[in-house]
Amino acid sequence: MKLKPSVIGVILLVVTAAGGYGLYHLGMKNGMNMAGPAGGPPSAAKAQPGGNVDPATGSKVLYWHDPMVPGQKFDKPGKSPFMDMQLVPVYADEVSDDGSVSISPRVQQNLGIRVAEVTSESLAPKVEAVGSIAYNERDVALVQARAAGYLEKLFVRAPLDPVKKGQALAALYVPDWIAAQEEYLAAKRMRGTAPEGLVDASRQRMRLAGMTDEQIRLVAASGRTQPRVTITAPISGVVSELTAREGMTVESGAPLFKLNGVTTVWVNANVPESLAAHVRLGNMVEARTTALPGTVLKGKVSAILPQVDETTRTLNARVEIANPGNNLVPGMFATVNFTPTVRSAALTVPSESVIQTGKRSVVMVLLGEGKFKPAEVEVGIESNGRTEIVKGLEAGQQVVVSGQFLIDSESSLRATETRMGDAGPSTTEAKPVDATHRGQGKIESVGKEEITISHGPIQSVQWPAMTMGFKVPPGTSSYPVAVGDNVNFRFKQTKEGVFEIVDIVKGDHSSMAGMKEDKK
Template sequence: MRCSRSWVRGGLLAAVIVGAAGPAGAQQAGGPPALPVKAVAVKRDTVIESITAVGTLRANESVLIRPEIAGRIQTIHFREGDPVVAGVPLVTLDPAEYKAQVTGSQADVTVSELNYERQRNLDRSKLASQQDLDNARAKLDQARAKLQLDQVRLDKTVIHAPFAGIVGLRAVSPGAYVSPGQDIARLDSLNPIKLDFRVPEIYLARLRPGQTVEARVDAYPGETFHGEIFAIDPTLDETTRTVLVRARLANTEGELRPGVFARVQIELARREQALVIPEEAVWPVGNQTLVYVIRDGKAESVPIELGLRQAGRVEVRSGLAADALVITDGQMKLRPGAAVRLMDAPPAPQPGG
């Protein structure tokens, strides 16, 4: 995993070429000749601080369709790869055996109800003991429970879709005998789709639900998929010292599929109207970071605080004004207060020339 920072909304900084007229092209009378330099104006831009990671796409919801009871497949109601809505029948097992069990249980309930009523009448006439009445009541409860269990088994002969999604390839055919827990097909919900990726622990404090992420996959080069973080694992991996993060991506066209490898960019911070300059304008001196600016035709060194660095540009957190003109070439010959002129500007004429 590598850390990177991105810039958006802004093109390359264009060099500012100023004419000979004006302070930048002036030369003091009788003084040393102005040194030729290149300079650019400080630019305002939007800066996005981000990190990159790699991740894997997961179905929003996924389940293997399996029977809870044994039986012979009577009907398969879906076609492989087709979308289905929640609650529709997917598979029907032969219900004949389970219907027979329900019928037998219903008969047992009827007999138990009659026996219980008979015992109640005998109890009122003081011709039966309380134990006989209790036994009759217990047998009635058992019969009713058996009927309820057989009805549940009968209902399970029809397997319904637990949620809307796309049915995968089936592993059985009509007429096949299946055992409890045997795989029939997979059902996946793919819109939205989940994205799992790991982030180093040093960024943990800067992660939060709702942060924007962008993902790119090899199957669709040049296309970017947008989403946001919705969950962060509370426990870090002790081996890699990374935290598992989960985001959701919109997948209305169904392009993204579970298991696909993705390159992820996570936005950590966004600063509008940040000041940016070319990297070559930065001049380190000892423990300070300086830039030379042109003021009244002279070079002045200004200490600055840098922010992000990316693609030949740097963000300036403090030390520069938005209208400053910073020198990008020729700093090695400069000293504070030296007269300068822009490289494309002709030198000023000497007195008496």
């Protein structure tokens, strides 16, 4: 049987009406807003069922806000007029007068928040410095000519040549010794007939000429004059300075060689000025150098120079260490670990839990039941990942080790909002709707109801540089701008919280002068 078109139309109309009623009834049952699309402006959004109480959590909602513009509050949920996002509710149980902040266990897990206990333990700062090796200037011998003469032979010919104690360095011919020695030998031969004391007087004359007792005994034993003398090394080491050359004439007291011992060396360690208080004379140290991998050299602080380098802000600590095998030579770099006095009964926390702001140090303390509160502390020394707490905490308290920056930011924001609320309603209200603001930017898109502009920072509303849409006033046909134009514009905030264009012109900053003055 075929149905007439009129009958088919009636059936479709009945089905459509029934379906529409069912959808409407289902929407009202589930709390859907059928009056308009979701995400509309706050003024168009309806309040939550049961007043300002979130049915999902059962908590009372104080207000809604945009986290990017926390000073602006709204009494209804909806889409932010500042950013392309939904407003965020602020619950009554999250705001505390003491600056604490509550975070649910689920959010704590998502943020990766970890806590650690404040403990009391012995703590010693780790003082490490880098220095260079130098000769021990306390182990130096200077070899001079004891009498005027001629340098006939030089056995050590180059600086930094190694020498041993007693090794021959040079041979010197001294003509002035011949007369004194001849007189001594003659007095000795006339011992029976010469006046008493003549031999002793001639021996004293040889001493005054610069001869040593050993050389005088050699003259007496051989019975011959000894005009040549061999100069030997008084210590083992290296020739750090050489001023003698073969054939030269030398005067009495002229320096010929400077010898440096190498059994011990110095490490001139550059200790930072901030750690200088932990370095003391006599402190035992450990030194390491790449020239001797795996070898730990023991030593002690022999001197702390009373001068700070103005460029590096370091103090020079002179460390004396042994030189096994004479392998350490000047110029090598060495790392020195000082061992300062160990402190006892110091409260410590993990160093990563301390937030350094430049003017103060803050840690986030766990109060229990998901509540956290910032605490200002006074820190001391730091060693092995632990920081000493001089003031501000007690043993057994729990501090946040990770995620503390997010908690600190949220706590500061909540405290600021609480103070704003206590100051009176005038501090939380938005600026008058007739106040206008100026901006500069570039047109991204032009529509009938909205113009999107990428603008720079706007100080009057404390906005950073960003891209956002501005409403076109009702009844405005168009503006003489196009996509890509650089523009100067003025805008204001309407009663509904929407930012609306007042006027807009193309051009650089100088064209702002052509705009109308702001309304007072």
